[in-house]
Each structure stands twice: as structure tokens, then as C-alpha cells.
Amino acid sequence: MMEQxxxxxxxxxxxxxxxxxxxxxxPVNQAMIRHWCDAMGDENPQYTDPDxxxxxxxxxxxxxxxxxxxxxMAGYTGRFPPGSKGLPAGANSHFDLLTxxxxxxxxxxxxxxxxxxxxxxxxxxxxxxxxxxxxxxxxTALGEGYxxxxxxxxxNQHQQKLVEMRFRLLRFNPPA
Amino acid sequence: MQSLRFTDITEGQALPPLxxxxxxxxxxxxxxxxxxxxxxxxxxxxxxxxxxxxxxMNILTTNGFVGRFVTDWTGPExxxxxxxxxxxxxxxxxxxxxxxxxxSAKRVENNECLVDIDVVGKNSLxxxxxxxxxxxxxxxx
Numbered sequence: 001m002m003e004q005x006x007x008x009x010x011x012x013x014x015x016x017x018x019x020x021x022x023x024x025x026x027p028v029n030q031a032m033i034r035h036w037c038d039a040m041g042d043e044n045p046q047y048t049d050p051d052x053x054x055x056x057x058x059x060x061x062x063x064x065x066x067x068x069x070x071x072x073m074a075g076y077t078g079r080f081p082p083g084s085k086g087l088p089a090g091a092n093s094h095f096d097l098l099t100x101x102x103x104x105x106x107x108x109x110x111x112x113x114x115x116x117x118x119x120x121x122x123x124x125x126x127x128x129x130x131x132x133x134x135x136x137x138x139x140t141a142l143g144e145g146y147x148x149x150x151x152x153x154x155x156n157q158h159q160q161k162l163v164e165m166r167f168r169l170l171r172f173n174p175p176a
Numbered sequence: 177m178q179s180l181r182f183t184d185i186t187e188g189q190a191l192p193p194l195x196x197x198x199x200x201x202x203x204x205x206x207x208x209x210x211x212x213x214x215x216x217x218x219x220x221x222x223x224x225x226x227x228x229x230x231x232x233m234n235i236l237t238t239n240g241f242v243g244r245f246v247t248d249w250t251g252p253e254x255x256x257x258x259x260x261x262x263x264x265x266x267x268x269x270x271x272x273x274x275x276x277x278x279x280s281a282k283r284v285e286n287n288e289c290l291v292d293i294d295v296v297g298k299n300s301l302x303x304x305x306x307x308x309x310x311x312x313x314x315x316x317x
Contacts, residue, residue: 032209039202039209040237042244045177046252052177056253057314065256066243069236073211108235112260174227 002101004137011134011146014094020128021155022084024071028063028123036067063119068154068163071125084126094131094148095171103145103171110168117162124157132166145172179251181316182282182289191249191277191293196241198299200269203233210236220269233267238305242295245275246309250291254313257290261307271299280308288312 002010026032033047045052046062053061063071074080087093119125135147152165196202200220207217212234215222223231243256267273277295284290290312297305 036209036240039205040240040244042240042247044244044247044252052252057255064240064243066236066239066259067210070210075211076213078213108263110260110262111235111239112258113239114258115256118255 002097007097007101008134008137010092010097011094014092014097014131015133016130017088017091018128018130019087020085021126022072022086022128023081024125025075025081026071028071028119028121028125030061030121032070033061033063033067036064036070040064058118058120061121063121063123065115065119065163066113068113068115068119068125068165069152071119072127072154094134098146098148098171102173105143105145105172105174107142107170107172108167109147109170110166112166114164115162116164117156117160119156119162123162125154125162127152127154129153140170140172142170143172143174145170147171177252179253180249180313182291182313183316185279185282185291185313187279187282189279191245191279194241194245194248194275196267196273196275196297198233198267198269198271198273200231203231203237203267203269206237206240207234210234210240212236228266228268230268230270232269233304235263238263238267238297241273241275242297242305242307242309245277245295245297246293246311250311250313254311256309257288257312258310259307260309261295261305263305264303265299265301267299267304268301271301273297273299273304277309289315 130151132149150167154163204218217234275297277293280294281292293309
């Protein structure tokens, strides 16, 4: 297993690397919005009723803001659409480094989404991720581990920023 | 469908609670609607093998319910500006989550009427989610 100092040095090298952009398989569409609203029991007509939406401030249907990640999920095959980019060449993934070092378990701690622009039908959503910081090694109730803070930025086809999301995870090594 | 105006809202005002029946079907339906195919959100055997007591709700769905909880109250003319959540105990299949919340502040920024709301979603194990939502509402009728 990787020595602690070596791991932390390699994790530091991951900070600030932009991963992506990763694209979406389909443009923002009414069918996926309806499916989401149906499952969530969300009857907001701004998302599904073109007549209501035409007379709203937005002037047209918008996707539920909280749905932003659904557009760019890799899906069942785990593949991102053609044209998507991953890590810069030669760079390590902090996620893989932590897994290799034995911090195999993951639990989400915080998710902070700021909605900057409406998401309209037909929008082509893409996103990038960037590791902002890694905590020191900490003893937690779940085990020993590291907190990672990642910045997700979602864009439309006009390169307007739609959503800024900060995601904090605990990667830990569960006690045997 | 009625929408609340900025003038209708007061600091400290409580939102109507929202009960979510966290069934196996709901967990699977919402995971698929968010295109999240991780096994812990649909495969009970695998979830148990990985140390959970059952399948559990994914985070995208928690975000969705927190947003819905607020816009069910404001009505459809409000616009979500921010959902900032802290995640706690899982929403396992068979549990019930009750979302409650109250207005913590009102403010006007860049001509937008903003309302800050503190939200908690509690199930039988404790707090599944807690956090803040910011929503922009129409100024007046």
C-alpha cells in the first residue's frame, strides 16, 4: 500500500486539474423532464406545461434545476458520449489514488448547487469537474479517511455557466 | 396554481411539511429518472453485501425532493437559486421521510426578491438531509 506521504503528494498534484468536458447523450427534452417529475411527484407546470410556461417569466418550459446532473449521467453502459474528455493526459485520478491506497468506501457529505441560468428544452449540457481541496487524513466515526471537495461546472451550448456545484465526499477505510 | 409573492412571506414562517413514502419502487423509479444505475439504488442483495440494510435513495433524488418541497409551497412562479444540503442517514426502502422547513431570511439583491429557507428531511433513523434553499419569488401581484 502507498505510503501516506507519497499518497498526499500525489493527491496534491490532482488539485486544480480540470476533468472534461463531458457531454450529454441527448439535448434537454420534455420526455426526460416528464419522467423525472412523474417519479418525484413534482407537478410544477413550469416544467411540463407549455401553455403555462409561455406566460411565465422564463417564457418557455424550463427543466427542474435540481435535475441538472441527470442530463450528463453516463447511464447504464457507463460511457460518456463521443467528444467527451476525461483527465488531462498523464494525470492521476484522485479517486483512483484513494482507492489504491485502501480508502475504498465513499460517503457523500455535502452537495451545494447554485443555479445561475435556466435550462431550456434543446440545451446541450456539458460539465467539468475539478478537485479543489483534500483534507488531512482524519479519524471519523466511519473509519480513517480523507474529505475531498470537488467543483462541478455545468454549461450549455453557448458556454454559459448553468450550475456551479460543490460536492464534498468522505473516502474512508472501514475498520475490519 | 397560485404563487406566493414576496409580500406574502414572513421570516420564521413554516412551510407545509411534505411526507415521502420511501418505497422500493420510489427509490428505483427516481434513480432511473435521474439515470443513476448504481446497484445500491436498485439491487437489494448487492446493497446488503456492500454493508447497507437495503437499497437507498440516491443524492440526485434528495436534491429533487428538497427543491420540490420548496416550490410546492411557493407555487410555480418561483425560481430555485440554490440548494445546499448536508447528507445524513440513508433513506432506506420501507422508511418514511418528512421534510419540514421555515423561512430564515428575506432579502432583495440585484432587484431579485430572495427567500432563504432552512430545510430538514427526517426519517426513522434521524436526519437524512439538512440544508438551505434560496428561491426567487415575484415581488407583488
